[in-house]
Amino acid sequence: MASTADFKNGLCFRYNTDLVTIMEFLHVKPGKGPAFVRTKLRSLNTGKIYDVTFNSGVKIDTVRVERRNVQFLYKDESGYHFMNTDDFEQIAVEEFQINSPQFLKESNEAEMMYDTDEDRVLSVELKPFVELEITYTEPGIKGDTATNTLKPAKVETGAEVRVPLFINIGDKVRIDTRTGDYMERVK
DSSP: OEEGGGOOTTOEEEETTEEEEEEEEEEEOOSSSOOEEEEEEEETTTOOEEEEEEETTOEEEEOOEEEEEEEEEEEETTEEEEEETTTOOEEEEOGGGBSOGGGOOTTOEEEEEEETTTTEEEEEEEOSEEEEEEEEEOOOOTTTTSSOOEEEEEETTSOEEEEETTOOTTOEEEEETTTOOEEEEEO
16 A cells, blocks of 8 residues: 555556556645645556546555566557567557557567556556657758747658658657657757
């Protein structure tokens, strides 16, 4: 058992018969009334996002999870297939269990959360940043770096992202997998 004082991003616990993980939390101490904690929770069973407020000091039932490094192999009709880099075991997961499936490319590294009590995969989280090549975008014009204007671009995985005007086809860019935002051009 743990309490709201133990909250941290990535903590897994049972909430209303559902297994959830904390995406964000904020401890609030108003000038009048008791303290409370605002959280954004993601269901590990369905992938839904919940905004929940807990009173300070509430007890929660934590779940013991294990994190394993995996490598993405391929996708077919039975799901996304990953390989455990320690024992080379292959594991298939469904799309809702992956935090950013649109940025997955063969041989990408990821981290798999595994419930040791029930012996099942909870979720797969990509590394915070991936480097992908631009396959289509409108041509850039030299000198278009003064403004923060963005244009749509398609990356090699098929996902669409917004990039600055100076990015061209063939450029490699770094993308934040948590938000889907362009970060920088990679040399």
